[in-house]
Amino acid sequence: MDFAEKQQLSERDICRIFISPAIERAGWNRTSQIREEVYITKGRVLVSREGIRRANPKWADYILYYKPNIPIAVVEAKNNKHGVGDGMQQALEYAEMLDVPFVYSSNGDAFLEHDRSLNSGQIEREIPIDSFPTPHDIWEKYCEWKGIEEEHQKQIVNQDYYPSFAGKTPRYYQINAINRVVEAVAKGQDRLLLVMATGTGKTYTAFQIIWRLWKSKTMKRILFLADRNILVDQAKTNDFKPFESAMTKIKNREVDKSYEIYLSLYQAVTGNEEDKNIYKQFSPDFFDLVVVDECHRGIAAENSAWREILEYFSSATQIGLTATPKESREISNIDYFGEPIYTYSLKQGIEDGFLAPYRVRRIDFDRDLEGWRPERGQIDKYGYEIEDRIYNQKDFDRSLVLEERVKQVAKNVSSFLKKTDRFSKTIVFCEDVDHAERMRQALVNENADLIAENSKYVVRITGDEPYAAANLDDFIIPENKYPVIATTSRLLNTGVDVQTCKLIVLDKRIQSMTEFKQIIGRGTRINEDFNKYFFTIMDFRKATELFADPEFDGEPIQESTFEMPSGHGSKSGQSQEKQKSHKYVVGDVSVEVLAERIQYYDQGGKLVTESLKDYTRKTVAQQYGTIDEFLNEWSEAEKKQQIIEELEGEGVFFDELEKQIGKEMDAFDLICHVAFDKPPLSRRERADKVRKSDYFAKYGDDARKVLTALLDKYADEGIENIENMEVLRLRPFDNMGTPFEILDYFGGKQGYKDALKDLEAQIYEAEV
Known part of the structure; x- marks a missing residue:
């Protein structure tokens, strides 16, 4: 095969004709030792207004195994238009993830080898295409690297x-x-x-x-x-x-x-x-x-x-x-x-797409931030005189119950479920058993319609509850519709695999990082069969401030002073489930929401605590220094969706931005408005501008109908939904002909693509 022919081969052709045969000639067994196109990660879950999708997964062209359980080498392939070593950086990333020492890159001409087992000397060398190392050679070096000698x-x-x-x-x-x-x-x-x-x-x-x-x-x-x-x-x-x-x-x-x-x-x-x-x-x-x-x-x-x-x-x-x-x-x-x-770690699991990402809804009550002091001689609901002092968040539901506060939590939780999905499995973490019972009652009253259908819509699952075991069994089985909401104090903290939990409510003070991690872990599982890809945390106690602590997702540090002393697990330790002390109960003190904000887990693995608008402005500025850079990139992009996905991957949440601004805006306008202070136009306003122009005149009747329908779809759903050719199989396009017939209206596939790009240019003409 001459140079020109080899240059025309695809990457898979290079693998099939040159790389795979070279590896097999070195003695590697195709059935048990060579795996091609191996997916390493699933791709981070991205949540947008268009639904759930995943970032691109990481996959290796080849992983070589000494035995099926021992990966020892990674090979990254490129087509012949690339250099021999052009795949090395990517291959090294995979090798570090897979904990393997030998890394290869090839374009079909030769192999570049990187030996991670060496601390000095010639770490990288180029080897001829027919001189790939044998399994025995690599295995012996692997054992030496691992210190496995006998x-x-x-x-x-x-x-x-x-x-x-x-x-x-x-x-x-x-x-x-x-x-x-x-x-x-x-x-x-x-x-x-x-x-x-x-x-x-x-x-x-x-x-x-x-x-x-x-x-x-x-x-x-x-x-x-x-x-x-x-x-x-x-x-x-x-x-x-x-x-x-x-x-x-x-x-x-x-x-x-x-x-x-x-x-x-x-x-x-x-x-x-x-x-x-x-x-x-x-x-x-x-x-x-x-x-x-x-x-x-x-x-x-x-x-x-x-x-x-x-x-x-x-x-x-x-x-x-x-x-x-x-x-x-x-x-x-x-x-x-x-x-x-x-x-x-949790961070790595979310990044790889094996664990569910989360959003935090932080809600602060006036009484939590300002405190509450009883009047002199004031008695509680049951006739006990209330100790005269200032009560604040750490006291509520431990030494003093504000019934209106419990009701406010239940109201906010129920309101969120009503706006999203009332049958999302929900765990409400409370201060103790008494608090869990009060919360159950408040949630029952907030959801009377569903309680009438099934009394197990809300249940209490605590250690002293006779039906706790049965309710827990039903709660953790994905196929079981009921129970939906479980109130608890400690019983569900750990060890319970609630695969479909979509909402975690924190209404207890958490001072232990260990406990906090375990509670958050109740929501991290993904269950694709039941549409569980992410979860929400509703925080009423500032517990999610622990996300900012380096210990949350860092390496464990010995001699930390963060943990509070605990007798849990010792012979003398008494379960917090069983402890009970006197509480004052006050029923006539108003409690109002003072502040509410949404926080996001960003691409870098940190909870974004600034406003979403500020975060978006900063993120866009890092990608595009000026509005002109952004406009040029948008104009030249083959698909606008690629830019949108890239920004979503960096933690820009267009659906929430749209809600905050209160206007049905395109991602383009959201960026221009939030990041560059441009006056916003709605999708429908942009579509109307195109309709009033003479843009459609140059097309035939059938093509004009298709373009008009595409414009309508853009106005309703956004630019992302007209860039995929699968749209031609949906209504109203299915009434205009088959996808092939529709393409013929434009003189073929390329003509359709050109018309679509022209339509997008018309939509954004004022800026671009």
């Missing part, structure tokens, strides 16, 4: 995953986490901490770790501990199911020692009296591996029951799983387990 270590690392079940295969970060842990265990490390954000599959990851260590006979007896029954039962029924007859759940006071995999609620194997400590029926060396789920809750405290179990089985390898490492002067997971072996 043969028995390689055997452990080489152990396969459990084959895909229920269509589930590990995501890239799960592979990283699993391999990091298995490699560390192979090298003899016996205390490991794995940090993965809520909703990223910690239990599935734990299963694959246990499976590989168990199958390789590295660990023969394994104990999986959790502090909530639902976590144990979910693991046994779902992710751990392949263990089948080798697995048991510890339930009774007597234990059967014939199993290999044991699942247990830690409370089920401990007690305040020595004879109730079931775990001591096992010898201290019975288990080879102990895995602790949600290990942030009390485990790190030196006097906790968790620690007693772990110290009893101290000869076992121990792995802690958590979404929120607990670090304080009193408690430290890192002190016990060591630095995290791998961390996958």
Whole structure:
């Protein structure tokens, strides 16, 4: 093939004719070691007035595996019009995400190799197209990079995953986490901490770790501990199911020692009296591996029951799983387990599109900001004299109840649901059980019509509620319509997988970063089958100010002073669910909304606290220095939608801007008005200007009808909806002919595209 012919080949042709054969000739097995066009991420969820869509996912042209569970190289391909190394920067990004050391770029002429395992020397080199390294060569270098030197270590690392079940295969970060842990265990490390954000599959990851260590006979007896029954039962029924007859759940006071995999609620194997400590029926060396789920809750405290179990089985390898490492002067997971072996954060999960982004609606009441003081000798609803002092937000619903405040929260929550979707699963976090019950009553009264249809539209799910378990089961099952709104205090904070939760309401003071992360985690799961892609946080207590704290999505820092001391998890600790103190109840004090604002989680992973208009102005200015730059870019863009999507990806929310301005405006006018202070025109005003011109005269009757319909659609829905050719299959175009017939009205596809571009120029003629 000569140079000119090769230059005309597409990227996929270059892969098929040159790159794939070169890799296979080096001894790589096409079936088990080579994967092409591998999607690494799903693409961040973007929410706009046009609906839900995703940013472009990241995908690699090739990922090479020594075994199906061990990725060791990335290859990025380009067509022959590019240089050999033009794909290297992209490939390096993927290699860092995938935790692989060997990176290649090729245009079909040769390969550029980047060796991330080297600290010095020739890190990059060009190699001939027929000299691609063999699997054995790369594997040996990989093992050296990882410090896996002995043969028995390689055997452990080489152990396969459990084959895909229920269509589930590990995501890239799960592979990283699993391999990091298995490699560390192979090298003899016996205390490991794995940090993965809520909703990223910690239990599935734990299963694959246990499976590989168990199958390789590295660990023969394994104990999986959790502090909530639902976590144990979910693991046994779902992710751990392949263990089948080798697995048991510890339930009774007597234990059967014939199993290999044991699942247990830690409370089920401990007690305040020595004879109730079931775990001591096992010898201290019975288990080879102990895995602790949600290990942030009390485990790190030196006097906790968790620690007693772990110290009893101290000869076992121990792995802690958590979404929120607990670090304080009193408690430290890192002190016990060591630095995290791998961390996958909420921020990264949202960016990758595996976790749901969120918006925050912050609502401030006058009484919260100004406080309230009773009159001298004033008595409450039940005849108790109210202590004379100023009560503020930290007192409300703890020591004093303003009934109108509870009603205002319920009213605002209900109003939001009525404007969006009244059947969005909602969790309302309250100060305590009493507050949760009062909130349930207020929400019932605000939604009397739906309560009449089904009394379980609103329920209280707290530890003392007899029907809590049944209501919780119904609440977390996506297919179940009811309950819709659950009020709670602590029971739903952690461990509950509410896949379809779309609204989280914060009406409790939160002083623990760990608790805050766990509560936010109730909404982070995506469930595409039930149209759950993002969620909203309604904050009535300034709790979301914690988003600004570096600890929210940063690395855990030992010896932090942020956490408040807590007895949770200790023998002497008393559950906050059961604590009850006297409260004054006041029913005749008015409470009004003083301020409300919407905040956004931006592309950089931070909550935007400035006004949306200010944020938009700043973001547009970073992209386009002047209005002329923006107008030129808009005019020359093949599709205006590309510019809109780029700005939405940076956190510019056109739907909310349009609501704030109160006019049906195009994205173009929103940008010109907000960022460059141009007078705004509505879409309909722009469309009317085009209709009054003689623009349509140069087209035939059929073409004029099509263009008029496109203009109407623009006026109703915006520029984004006329740029996609699929619009020709919709009404009213389907009555004008087939898409092919419509294109013929313009002399073919290119003629139609030219006419559409001309129409867009007419729409924006005054500015562009």
